[in-house]
Amino acid sequence: MTTIMSPLESPWRAQKPFMSTGDGVDSYARNSHPQGDFMSRLIPTLFDVIDSLNLPDQGVISVADLGCSSGPNAIKNVDAIINRMKARFGRTEGPEFQAYFQDLPGTDFNTLFRLLDPDQKAETSPGGQVEDAAYFTAGVPGSFYGRLFPRASINFAMSTFALHWISKVPAAVVDKKSPAYNGGHTQLGCSSLATVDAYAEQSHRDLSSFLTARAVEMVSGGSMLLVFGLRGNYYPYRVGPTLEVQDKIWNDLVLEGIVDSELRDSHNNYVYYRTLNEVDKVLSNFTSLFKVQKRDVYPSPLSSSFFLYPASTAEEKAQRITSVMKGAVGNLIKAHFGAQNTNIFMQRYKQALIEGFTNKTLVEDLANARKHLVLVLCRI
Amino acid sequence: MTTIMSPLESPWRAQKPFMSTGDGVDSYARNSHPQGDFMSRLIPTLFDVIDSLNLPDQGVISVADLGCSSGPNAIKNVDAIINRMKARFGRTEGPEFQAYFQDLPGTDFNTLFRLLDPDQKAETSPGGQVEDAAYFTAGVPGSFYGRLFPRASINFAMSTFALHWISKVPAAVVDKKSPAYNGGHTQLGCSSLATVDAYAEQSHRDLSSFLTARAVEMVSGGSMLLVFGLRGNYYPYRVGPTLEVQDKIWNDLVLEGIVDSELRDSHNNYVYYRTLNEVDKVLSNFTSLFKVQKRDVYPSPLSSSFFLYPASTAEEKAQRITSVMKGAVGNLIKAHFGAQNTNIFMQRYKQALIEGFTNKTLVEDLANARKHLVLVLCRI
Numbered sequence: 001m002t003t004i005m006s007p008l009e010s011p012w013r014a015q016k017p018f019m020s021t022g023d024g025v026d027s028y029a030r031n032s033h034p035q036g037d038f039m040s041r042l043i044p045t046l047f048d049v050i051d052s053l054n055l056p057d058q059g060v061i062s063v064a065d066l067g068c069s070s071g072p073n074a075i076k077n078v079d080a081i082i083n084r085m086k087a088r089f090g091r092t093e094g095p096e097f098q099a100y101f102q103d104l105p106g107t108d109f110n111t112l113f114r115l116l117d118p119d120q121k122a123e124t125s126p127g128g129q130v131e132d133a134a135y136f137t138a139g140v141p142g143s144f145y146g147r148l149f150p151r152a153s154i155n156f157a158m159s160t161f162a163l164h165w166i167s168k169v170p171a172a173v174v175d176k177k178s179p180a181y182n183g184g185h186t187q188l189g190c191s192s193l194a195t196v197d198a199y200a201e202q203s204h205r206d207l208s209s210f211l212t213a214r215a216v217e218m219v220s221g222g223s224m225l226l227v228f229g230l231r232g233n234y235y236p237y238r239v240g241p242t243l244e245v246q247d248k249i250w251n252d253l254v255l256e257g258i259v260d261s262e263l264r265d266s267h268n269n270y271v272y273y274r275t276l277n278e279v280d281k282v283l284s285n286f287t288s289l290f291k292v293q294k295r296d297v298y299p300s301p302l303s304s305s306f307f308l309y310p311a312s313t314a315e316e317k318a319q320r321i322t323s324v325m326k327g328a329v330g331n332l333i334k335a336h337f338g339a340q341n342t343n344i345f346m347q348r349y350k351q352a353l354i355e356g357f358t359n360k361t362l363v364e365d366l367a368n369a370r371k372h373l374v375l376v377l378c379r380i
Numbered sequence: 381m382t383t384i385m386s387p388l389e390s391p392w393r394a395q396k397p398f399m400s401t402g403d404g405v406d407s408y409a410r411n412s413h414p415q416g417d418f419m420s421r422l423i424p425t426l427f428d429v430i431d432s433l434n435l436p437d438q439g440v441i442s443v444a445d446l447g448c449s450s451g452p453n454a455i456k457n458v459d460a461i462i463n464r465m466k467a468r469f470g471r472t473e474g475p476e477f478q479a480y481f482q483d484l485p486g487t488d489f490n491t492l493f494r495l496l497d498p499d500q501k502a503e504t505s506p507g508g509q510v511e512d513a514a515y516f517t518a519g520v521p522g523s524f525y526g527r528l529f530p531r532a533s534i535n536f537a538m539s540t541f542a543l544h545w546i547s548k549v550p551a552a553v554v555d556k557k558s559p560a561y562n563g564g565h566t567q568l569g570c571s572s573l574a575t576v577d578a579y580a581e582q583s584h585r586d587l588s589s590f591l592t593a594r595a596v597e598m599v600s601g602g603s604m605l606l607v608f609g610l611r612g613n614y615y616p617y618r619v620g621p622t623l624e625v626q627d628k629i630w631n632d633l634v635l636e637g638i639v640d641s642e643l644r645d646s647h648n649n650y651v652y653y654r655t656l657n658e659v660d661k662v663l664s665n666f667t668s669l670f671k672v673q674k675r676d677v678y679p680s681p682l683s684s685s686f687f688l689y690p691a692s693t694a695e696e697k698a699q700r701i702t703s704v705m706k707g708a709v710g711n712l713i714k715a716h717f718g719a720q721n722t723n724i725f726m727q728r729y730k731q732a733l734i735e736g737f738t739n740k741t742l743v744e745d746l747a748n749a750r751k752h753l754v755l756v757l758c759r760i
Contacts, residue, residue, distance in 0.1 A: 113485045
């Protein structure tokens, strides 16, 4: 069960949340618009899946958002899903609905629950939509790489922008004697093949653990929508030039004596973008448990965000990427490097992006390097 | 359902938590020992109830702590309950267990979830107890005066030290033209009969709402353990002299020009201790839904705490009561009067208690004035 079957290493167990907490200017809650935009455009796909679900006429129908974080996106998605499901049933009779918002114990559930507060929902949705959206809510603290829910209790699950977070940095990657040692890098973009292999192996095991746990928890006939990062080529590991810029900045800070090289070398990424091939390899072990209903590759949310705002200036683009970065991983970076180094880093990062966009060294392959996979799996 | 059936007024809907947040020196988490001590002594009763439950051999068994707050007591209780239940079944087969920790949306769920973190549990329970205690956990934000869970989904529920919190201050009590207007008082100890009547009516409606919602949510044969405050006589409203002291202190602060009289007059208590008669009147409307299995009156947890530490000095007793007060209602007082006034009040409160204990004006009826009811109800 949740509390014993997932002996993961920190920071999955750490007190620090991954995503930036609260609803302040650097929070994930305020800086997850690209993820939200991406999901908005996925709504037709989502509704197709929901409409094809075999739902019971009575009892409870459970929807789980796995790795929900603390932003408003999770709530918007779940609202939309449950409203769509409810439309099939009469208003007075029929099943009841339960929404589970799940993430690591260190997640800012307080902010999430305040966003769930029915009074707030009432204020933002005049015209009785609150009544339509009514469902039971619960927050589930834990790791989705272990069990989270009782057997056969979930009718629909989704996990968006979360499954590219691996459960731990592979041991070899921080072992100075290993060929997979990633010293000198804070991203995988310039890492050795051995390092990327070590990440790939961890990522394979994690996705397998995720599917094993969900196979137990989902009802037969239930569906799961998964959205996570994807890259095109196995090696070199390339998921967009904006991330690779980071290695250079940290290296500059080490050379200038601002950041200790040991501190830089001991920082490693928790994000790993799989190739479609790697995903398929995992799925091939689950053919008796899950049927693949959809498997589409999309441009990444950040790229989509650029398509939505093509007229942005270099400064605006750089600001947006930096804000999204702060929201998504600012906490992790700060926990490792400290607030002062993180501030210096963020300033230089934004500046490097402005230069890159201005002299066109960054923008060209931005739309192509990083992809996202939209995967719909039905529990057989 | 939760999100629409309970249109309660703030602060049940407010962003401010009732109990003091975090795990600092004034937090509820650190200042709820008396409640914990009381529950420890209730364990035999609790285990009798658990042992008499008709539990299914498979599927999921759900336990809910209603109004759990963010302290360690909730987790200790639920651990004990589920371990007791699990002892009936084999280690590999049998049902799975789900624990719901429920409280208002403003509750500090972050602190609660960190206390739930399995690594922390592992550190504090050597010898493999973590494995024994394993169960699924979820936090449920909402008001227990409305629906919280799907129909017939809860096998065992408990609510300790929470049901004497009413859902709102009765309108008449803040209406200057009403005979029930409670201006001049911050507690009910010196209030008029009309004020107490207004509170009694609200409290009757709240307890009825609570039981109505639970009747839908509990499985037939399920049980519920309720512990909440009780007083002996209907009027004057007396629940122990330590609370009445507060009226005098606020009045002094008004007379000295430190606190505005309007601000004092607009502050009203959210706690109402029922008489046993009032509880029985509500229960009499639920005889077709709940069977009363136990109905025992105990000394209040604060009194018990004194029995446990009879050799305490006046200073120590005053400190303990002040700390417990800060943990339980410090946040509410601060939200109304501001941090500075609250500090002055707390200092004077402790001083008044020291004087009262030293000259024996306070200690004599302390063990008798405030009681607690332990009620076990079985869903028919």
